[in-house]
Amino acid sequence: MAERKSPAKKRTSAKTKTTTRKRRATKKRTVKTKPSRRWGRWLFGFTVKLSLLAIAVLVVVGIYLDGVIRDRFEGQLWHLPSVVYGRVLTLQPGQSISHAAVLKELEVLRYQKVATPRRPGEYSASSTRIEMIRRPFEFVEGFDPERHIMLTFNDSGLQKIERVGQGGQLGFINIEPKMLGMLESRSEEQRLFVPREQLPEVLIDALLVTEDRDFYHHDGVSPLAIVRAMLVNVQAGRTVQGGSTLTQQLAKNMFLSRERTLWRKLREAYIAIILDYRYSKDSILEAYMNEVYLGQSGADAIHGFGLGARLYFDRPLEELRVDQLAMLVAVVKGPSYYNPWRNPERVTQRRDLVLKLLLENGNLTAGEYEQAVSRGLDVQSQARIASRQPAYFQQLRREINTHVGDNFEPGIGLRVFSTLDPLSQQSAEQAVRQMVPNLGKNLETAMVVADRRSGEIRAMIGGVNPGYAGFNRALDARRPIGSLVKPAVYLSALADPSRYHLGTTLDDKPIQLKGSQGSVWQPRNYDRKFSGEVPLYQALARSLNVPTVNLGMAVGLEQVKQTMTELGAPAAEIPTVPAMLLGSVSLTPYETTQMFQTIGSGGQRAPLTALRAVSDIEGNVLYQFWPRASQQVPEQAAWLTTFAMKHAVVSGTGRRLHSQYAWAALAGKTGTTDNNRDSWFVGIDGREVATVWIGKDDNSDTGLTGSSGALRLYQSYLERRVPERLQLSWPAQLSTAKYTKQQSGRLKLDCRGKMELPVWDKDGELKDACNDPLGGFIQRLFN
Template sequence: MGNSLNQTVTEKFEGQLWQLPSVVYARELTLQPGALIRYEDLVNELEVLKYRKVNTPQKIGEYATSRLKVEFIRRPFEFKDGAQEERHVVVEFDYSKVKRIYESGTKREFGILSVEPKLLGMLEARAEEQRIYLPKDEMPQPLIAALIATEDKDFYHHDGVSPVAIARAFVANLKAGRTVQGGSTLTQQLAKNLFLTSERSLWRKFKEAYMALIIDYRYSKDQILDAYLNQVYLAQSGADAVHGFALGSRFYFGLPLSELRVDQQALLVGLVKGPSYYNPWRYPERAKRRRDLVLRLMMDNGELEEVDYQLAIKRPLDLQEKGQIANRQPAYFGQLQRELKANVDNYQPGQGLRLFTTLDPDSQAKAEQAVRQVIPTLEKKAGNELETAVVIADRMSGEIRAMVGGSRPGYDGFNRAIDAKRQIGSVVKPAIYLAALEQPGRFSLATNLQDRPLTLKGQKGENWTPRNYDRQYRGEVPLYLALAKSYNIPTVNLGMAVGLDQVIDTMEKLGVDRNEIPKLPSMLLGAFTLTPVEVTQMYQTIASGGRKSELTALSAVVDNDGNVLYQNWPKSAPAVSEQASWLTLYGMQKVVTLGTGRYLNSLLPSSRLAGKTGTSDKGRDSWYVGVDGREVVTVWMGRDDNKSVKLTGSSGPLRLYADYIQRRDPEPLLLRTPPQVVDFNYNQDPRGRLAQSCLGQTQLPVWDPNGTLKKGCVKNVETFFKRLFKW
């Protein structure tokens, strides 16, 4: 039996003590002069990271503000490209961008500065134990002293088992008539936690003591403490057990262990005796008494001055609102899991990897807030069981900033953002208009499209008769207005004129798998299915000026030794014409100013937002894709059973997007006019048709590869006549 226990201890200690989950971080905020980052953005980031606002920063994790200036002491952090020390810096802003970054004191300027990313949680959250490994040498010395003073004051003097402690506990329990004190050493507790169950029996206590003797004989006190500090059980978060002081600090206070005050460290040590019994949220007075006892023992042992003790016991518990380590972004984590398996060879859970992602905590939080706010309101109209999905990507890089997979953002269930294939309806239309605008010799925003009753024959001779949503016909409408108002008949006529093959080719260039698209006229009205992620990819290419960037959530993967196993560098490549993409996005701005998305313009008229609504057959699916200067946001709504929800893109998803973008504070969508796009004037007849005219009432941009329109008309007629007659 002795050899067996000896072998068990040796294999565990000299192998991998724990299955360590992958730790997931958000994107890091990178500051540099000229970057379009506002003063408010940095302050919000520091608040998210739980920096403490003070008058003058003195310690790591503190910041101060003044007009267009932020001073803070950045935490040391091991970034994906290596460790960086703490920095006491000042960042000055010039309204909407960073003006200057310099070191407080020396005034030495920085060309770039990264702020440490937010810890999001653990990827393999279904493991029974969760921990963040932190070596003993990096843990606060007062915490270690408090632990030894409270749990095992003879730790450095016994051989793993303390007869004195056992005798002391026996006498105390005998006097009390019940168990009030334990005699187990830290080494015995470690042996029990690592190898044994909580069974109360003499045989279990014997094995515990025997294994403690083996551990103490084979390993140094520092090795034992290192294992204990990372093994100790401190809380239960749902199905996850919180182990180790490093994760316990995050769970209870939302802070790195190194930034805890001595009273907060004492609370963690006090919880060792019974995390449930001393649960500080449920039993705050009980927890405070236990904390104060630990502080008194520290003072009695000379680890704490009396004046500091008196200050510490007067402090409140200062817990964060609610302890949690489970995935707060289950949809996003699902995307990470897929990318991790696809990009890291021989990936196995439990290796303790560090995952750096592209998630923006501000975008994610505000998307979740919008879902929680809007869905209950819409359910009053659409009925219960209304579901949604939200995907948010950087407009230029394609980096996924946020993802919500259902109407309950924190629920780890079916991920509709990446798995729900739903009919896309009218959100297909910008791709059709772009395919046409890539042929400037045939089509422009002013091209008049037929809007009359239409019947087409299918491959099997069946008739297909599309109709406009309002069941009205207008004879002819300009192309830009057909896109803005989402008219079906003009869109079908345009798509047929361009050709189904050309439309499908264009969609493939935008990032859609052509195998998903049926070569049928009905595809021109979105009678096929895509996931919200696939829709977002299509729109990212349009919104970036025709440059496709593969959507990604995983930025880098680093192992325990600091080796970079995977790194993604954002890259893009031309996919479709810059001019045609620009004109399409211009048309999508008209969706907001005068079309199906004009509700949004009433809220944010100066942001020049672009977007597109979509509603599938019988109202089973409704969509909105919104674009500002920063992000592409796709919102889908529907039911899992595919029943109608009585919502359109305007009355459903657009309302959620509007709630989100107001919280997020949009970046105006200022479009740089590409080469060979010029403004041209048009006359409009009573029926709404446009015709070229130097003196027209309507002005539209036109892609003119040959420059002939520049010769045909004067842009500013009044200026022309002033010059001609010298007014």
């Protein structure tokens, strides 16, 4: 029989079951809620860890970027090219420089003519005066501030230099040199660094009001600008406005690529924040305005407003009008899209928008705004920093390598002061472009122009296309010089006054010279005619071959060679054979110029140079050339030779010049080689010695003589570069002798003669010759 449970046990059992059910229910609830709590805790922990990791990454990246930024900003920000300047024009009272010449100089330097000069780079002029405000400039000797001066001229040249507003006169004034261009840097970017304090305030206002109104108030990134740009773009249905600050643009330009990705944009913002934190607003603005891309000059990318002003207007930045500055700001948005030469209307509209923003911001008055928008763009004819002088720059580089060497480091912003005269170079280039194509086909040319006294090279052209950087014929083309050798032959004779003088009779008759191997040389005059007897100075003026050979053989080939080397020709290029007397000597135009510089300066050879000085960005002078000359041949002999070369212009082979420039008393010498392969001319005025060569690279017949080719090119040069009168001071021991010309052509000394010639009276015997009844000295010297 089954055992029956008591009521107490039943209650206990029931209670136990209830407890068990509750435990099971609780257990079930515990099982359901525990994973949720764990996930929450895990997610929270993961987020914290991820945030810490992100912060750590940001910190590490920030430290890295900060280091990169500091290395760049606290060193040299950019690779700066070496800027090349032309010669410095020094004006002094009493100087024989004309009113017109100074006006031409100001035109080349892009001074603006105004009614009353009020700021640097402006001038006014009357018939005898020029009032100007000379620009401030960092010369080799140091910084010289702007100068307000009055120049007064008379018929003989510059009379006085007065200080306007301060009173008193100046003993001299240096006119700042023209910027010629730049030597290579380490990159294709070119810029002229302009410090913040030299940036025009209206330019800064225009940039900020157009590109970043809140620049001085945000922390490198402007959320407000981003939102504003998004709204404008949504309304327009396209991207018409960016939200990047100037700081972000600087970050992108200096540290990032141009890819358009979110990651690049984030890095750009981060760098901008670091820049804003570490550097002042003015430092960032200075960097931006020197970094911003503004266009192309050939293969060179032009960066910064300083060089941008030169690219578009060929003027210093501080001299631009407000409308020109507004155009530069307009170009910032896209130099290709807003190209003033291709899209002038588009650029004008953008410029006027910038001007309108300046008006609305209170930076311009209504009158100033109306005046600015009424102007044209006034850009120069083509996008260029400066006209190219590749031949001259090649010589400049050679001298830099020689004189500066390792101290010349590309990319550190050196300043190179050259000797180039912009007026001479411009005149030479214009003459070549106009004249050479009219002389024949396939012709090439070269020109070297040097200061007559100092030897400083004022202009150089290496080919028929002056702007082409190809083979430099001025420096590297050795060609037979033909009759250009003759002045050295005659100078060799005139250096011996006991035997030779300008009136010495030379035979002009057929001759034969035997060579060492039995050959016979029969020199002839160019016209195949003979004069019988001819005075020495006429033989040189008419460039007669036969008298020259007779004279050279009498003087001696070794003596002629020595004279040529003393004048500056390399001895290795001079063969000691009779044919050398008629120009079988091959020289470059550069070497030829050196020879005639020595003759034209009274026998004082001044080494030709294109380099005047080199200084670094701090103003320290690394190299400076001081013009120096040494007496190489007797002054009297050089003077007499130059005198005979003047007769070559008056009545000889260079007489084409006389009718036009008789007042200038020029000296010159033509040169022609066999079969008219080479046409040469050397002209000397009071300022310069100019050597001109015309020929063909294949050495074929040009159909030109020295008179019909090179002389005409020199004449075209003088039409643009008005010569100075060649005045030669008489050296000591020079006297005047009187002559009577005989029927044979011979000159006979005659104290009552009507013809006069200078004579080197070395021993003073000629002084009282006409009072010498015995005439002993006369017999020795002239018979």
